[in-house]
Amino acid sequence: MTRERAAKEPSMVRQKELIAGHYRRLARAREAGEAVVYTFVPGNLTELLLSFGAAAVLPEINALQSGMRGKSADYIARAEKAGHSEDVCTYVKCDLGMSLAGNVGPTGEPIPRPDLLLLSYTGCFTFMKWFELLRQQYHCPVAMLHVPYVWNGEVTPGMIAYVVDQIRSEVLPALEKATGRRFDEADLSRRLALSARAEDDLVWVLESARNRPSPIDAYFGGVYYIGPMFSAFRGTEEGAAYYGALRGEVQERLQAGRGPITPEGPMEEERFRLVVEGPPNWTSFREFWKMFYDEGAVVVASTYTKVGGLYDTGFRHDPGAPLESLARYCLGCYTNLNLPSRVDLLERYVRDYAADGFLINSVKSCNSFSAGQLVMLRELERRTGIAGGFIESDLVDPRYFSASNIKTRLESYLQMIAQKRLEAHHPPAAAAEGRAS
Amino acid sequence: MSLESIIAEAERLAFDLEFQGVKRWKEAAPGRRAIGYMPVYAPREVIHAAGMLPVGIFGGGDRIEIIRGDACFQSYICHIPRSTVELALSGRLGCLDGMLFPSTCDVIRNLSGMWKILLPGFYARYLDLPQNFDRRVGGRFHRTELLALASDLALLGGAPVTEETLRASIALYNENRRRVRALFDLRRRSPHLAPAVEAYLLLRAGCVVPVEDHNRMLDAYLEAAGAGDRPALDNCRVVLRGAFCETPPLALLRTIERAGCDIVDDDLVLVSRWIRDDVPEAGDPFEALAHAYLERSVANACRYAGEEEKGADLVAAVRQAGAEGVIFAAPSFCDPALLDQPMLVAALERAGIPYTAFKYSEDTGQFQPIREQAGTFADSIKLWSQP
Ligand code: SF4
Ligand code: SF4
Numbered sequence: 001m002t003r004e005r006a007a008k009e010p011s012m013v014r015q016k017e018l019i020a021g022h023y024r025r026l027a028r029a030r031e032a033g034e035a036v037v038y039t040f041v042p043g044n045l046t047e048l049l050l051s052f053g054a055a056a057v058l059p060e061i062n063a064l065q066s067g068m069r070g071k072s073a074d075y076i077a078r079a080e081k082a083g084h085s086e087d088v089c090t091y092v093k094c095d096l097g098m099s100l101a102g103n104v105g106p107t108g109e110p111i112p113r114p115d116l117l118l119l120s121y122t123g124c125f126t127f128m129k130w131f132e133l134l135r136q137q138y139h140c141p142v143a144m145l146h147v148p149y150v151w152n153g154e155v156t157p158g159m160i161a162y163v164v165d166q167i168r169s170e171v172l173p174a175l176e177k178a179t180g181r182r183f184d185e186a187d188l189s190r191r192l193a194l195s196a197r198a199e200d201d202l203v204w205v206l207e208s209a210r211n212r213p214s215p216i217d218a219y220f221g222g223v224y225y226i227g228p229m230f231s232a233f234r235g236t237e238e239g240a241a242y243y244g245a246l247r248g249e250v251q252e253r254l255q256a257g258r259g260p261i262t263p264e265g266p267m268e269e270e271r272f273r274l275v276v277e278g279p280p281n282w283t284s285f286r287e288f289w290k291m292f293y294d295e296g297a298v299v300v301a302s303t304y305t306k307v308g309g310l311y312d313t314g315f316r317h318d319p320g321a322p323l324e325s326l327a328r329y330c331l332g333c334y335t336n337l338n339l340p341s342r343v344d345l346l347e348r349y350v351r352d353y354a355a356d357g358f359l360i361n362s363v364k365s366c367n368s369f370s371a372g373q374l375v376m377l378r379e380l381e382r383r384t385g386i387a388g389g390f391i392e393s394d395l396v397d398p399r400y401f402s403a404s405n406i407k408t409r410l411e412s413y414l415q416m417i418a419q420k421r422l423e424a425h426h427p428p429a430a431a432a433e434g435r436a437s
Numbered sequence: 438m439s440l441e442s443i444i445a446e447a448e449r450l451a452f453d454l455e456f457q458g459v460k461r462w463k464e465a466a467p468g469r470r471a472i473g474y475m476p477v478y479a480p481r482e483v484i485h486a487a488g489m490l491p492v493g494i495f496g497g498g499d500r501i502e503i504i505r506g507d508a509c510f511q512s513y514i515c516h517i518p519r520s521t522v523e524l525a526l527s528g529r530l531g532c533l534d535g536m537l538f539p540s541t542c543d544v545i546r547n548l549s550g551m552w553k554i555l556l557p558g559f560y561a562r563y564l565d566l567p568q569n570f571d572r573r574v575g576g577r578f579h580r581t582e583l584l585a586l587a588s589d590l591a592l593l594g595g596a597p598v599t600e601e602t603l604r605a606s607i608a609l610y611n612e613n614r615r616r617v618r619a620l621f622d623l624r625r626r627s628p629h630l631a632p633a634v635e636a637y638l639l640l641r642a643g644c645v646v647p648v649e650d651h652n653r654m655l656d657a658y659l660e661a662a663g664a665g666d667r668p669a670l671d672n673c674r675v676v677l678r679g680a681f682c683e684t685p686p687l688a689l690l691r692t693i694e695r696a697g698c699d700i701v702d703d704d705l706v707l708v709s710r711w712i713r714d715d716v717p718e719a720g721d722p723f724e725a726l727a728h729a730y731l732e733r734s735v736a737n738a739c740r741y742a743g744e745e746e747k748g749a750d751l752v753a754a755v756r757q758a759g760a761e762g763v764i765f766a767a768p769s770f771c772d773p774a775l776l777d778q779p780m781l782v783a784a785l786e787r788a789g790i791p792y793t794a795f796k797y798s799e800d801t802g803q804f805q806p807i808r809e810q811a812g813t814f815a816d817s818i819k820l821w822s823q824p
Contacts, residue, residue, distance in 0.1 A: 083779045
């Protein structure tokens with residue numbers, strides 16, 4: 001299997017088409033008279049934007065796509081040359097650099113200027129600065145949607161009321177102005193019903209990893225599965241159809257007792273089941289994934305796949321309470337949870353998915369994810385009795401991806417798991433003999 | 438009191454990492470409680486109205502050995518959280534009955550959760566300050582948060598916060614704000630009489646003593662410094678920005694001053710003047726505090742700029758202070774300060790105001806490059822300003 005011809009699940013191919021179609025739509029949005037709204041993945045109000053007929057641009061997705069296509073180093077360098085600090089989040093710099101380079105998207109088509117910046121301020125401080133920076137650049141209106149942090153593990157009625165109030169007083173008027181359309185609650189509800197259907201299927205897919213072998217990789221494969229849900233396809237027929245098809249595909253693999261599809265074909269033997277916390281690295285995504293599947297390590301649950309919405313704890317968009325449901329959705333996104341709740345979730349994953357270990361990929365860019373991860377690691381070790389692994393990289397800055405370091409750390413972590421497993425099954429002396437033979 | 442003794446006392450209080458003053462205050466009467474808060478802003482009036490002592494926690498600066506704190510943070514995270522964790526895990530914050538973590542940035546936000554994990558049972562509250570500035574929306578949210586804080590404080594053994602007690606606290610803090618404004622006026626007028634280092638020490642000291650004591654301290658200083666005969670120096674006048682959370686070592690401020698820059702305005706210890714002017718003392722005091730936050734806050738990286746033009750406030754501060762340039766001094770890895778900086782720089786460039794920028798850590802011991810940079814900046818300003 002060569003690098004050029006990576007094996008893909010049919011859903012990955014379908015997803016690629018969906019995303020390419022979205023970029024085509026964006027490139028033609030001006031001619032089509034569609035308003036263009038930039039917004040963020042966590043706390044995105046996709047159904048609402050669609051109900052206004054607006055096209056969404058998600059700068060984080062552009063940044064990660066640039067990372068995967070090897071363009072981010074140049075974009076980051078441009079932003080740093082223009083005065084942005086080397087210390088700050090590289091997603092922002094990648095996006096700013098891309099716009100300095102002409103704002104051409106990952107498919108080679110131009111990304112249109114925004115008519116509105118919908119600042120869904122959910123789970124990340126940097127978002128606020130990012131859109132302040134873009135406002136300076138584009139001189140367009142900004143609608144701020146401040147989503148309170150669920151600091152005590154509990155969503156309060158005051159938090160919901162605050163978000164709903166802002167949707168009514170800030171977001172809806174801004175969208176009405178940008179699109180020239182009136183808010184259509186019935187259309188929003190219809191879309192939320194489609195979202196809920198897709199969410200059911202996504203959760204089924206993610207939970208299929210409880211099986212042994214897992215038919216999916218919930219991190220490297222997972223980032224593909226969440227693509228349509230976290231971007232522009234929640235609340236669409238296409239999105240719902242995609243998740244129906246994905247579920248069917250995974251079900252087939254499950255029934256056949258097959259493991260995940262990796263870029264080099266079906267994974268043969270599942271040797272290690274891991275839970276992963278933190279975003280992946282995008283600049284060396286394939287290389288990073290290979291380090292896992294070469295060792296027979298499959299990720300059975302990950303937190304990164306919950307940044308754009310946490311559905312496996314029961315939340316579904318609710319057509320019966322549209323605005324409140326959008327508020328609850330925003331409040332529940334993973335990086336909007338406090339550290340104890342994040343540890344609770346990870347602990348649950350380790351147990352429910354019968355994981356052999358857990359690994360934190362700590363990315364330099366992201367204080368929202370990373371600050372506190374070392375304490376999370378130790379707390380999780382204490383609660384599960386399992387030693388965790390810790391690696392460091394970055395999202396889209398290749399300067400911070402040291403393949404040899406990461407590989408060495410991962411391999412020694414997996415060796416440690418293997419050793420413990422051996423010791424659990426055999427007394428140390430027998431294990432030593434086994435190694436010698 | 439002489440100027441020297443006021444400053445010596447302020448310095449002793451500001452850097453007393455054993456919090457002896459707080460302990461003494463608590464011991465002076467039974468049932469007294471103290472609540473810590475981190476930068477950048479906390480509604481100290483509510484804590485005061487509960488009969489508790491608000492205590493500003495600014496990390497350990499360059500005066501603490503980090504043993505446990507470093508194990509909690511990766512190398513690419515700023516320094517203040519690690520020294521703050523060190524303070525906590527070494528027992529130095531044992532005199533506190535709770536901690537508030539304002540929504541300054543994701544590091545302080547996550548620190549609130551770390552606190553819950555590392556110190557179970559310790560009251561740790563994240564204080565989500567509104568980023569919506571509509572009275573009916575952000576105002577309502579903030580008022581609800583203030584009421585929730587007040588009832589939590591009562592559960593922690595504080596006095597019930599009534600409208601009356603809160604109004605009285607607001608009045609006392611208004612007096613404090615007036616004195617702080619007078620201090621900044623003096624600095625702007627005669628920086629040689631009230632150097633930045635002294636102002637900084639006074640404001641830091643004010644974060645660990647009762648506001649009544651701080652008001653007296655400021656009165657004494659204003660009188661002594663205003664009547665002083667320290668000679669004016671041929672320095673250039675600069676505004677310092679970016680140091681609103683992790684504070685630079687004292688020696689760094691001295692280095693800048695000795696390099697020929699009078700710091701006539703800064704954003705150090707911003708809690709002392711976050712609310713620009715008086716909070717109304719009539720009406721619903723919770724609402725008054727909430728509305729003051731919405732409408733009378735300073736511009737700062739941690740607060741959404743809304744419709745305001747980014748950097749306009751900085752340009753105005755430069756003009757008001759008669760400053761000739763801006764020094765951006767930001768903690769390494771500080772997202773708020775460093776992400777904001779390019780926007781502020783753009784505003785300065787539009788206004789033709791010179792600037793220079795460097796990063797620091799609260800425990801930095803290397804001042805030579807900063808001395809050179811600040812000196813060159815001062816020289817170039819003098820050169821530009823020559824007819
Ligand atoms: S700080 Fe983290 S969550 Fe925020 S934009 Fe950067 S990578 Fe995304
Ligand atoms: S120094 Fe900056 S990044 Fe660090 S805690 Fe303070 S505001 Fe946050």
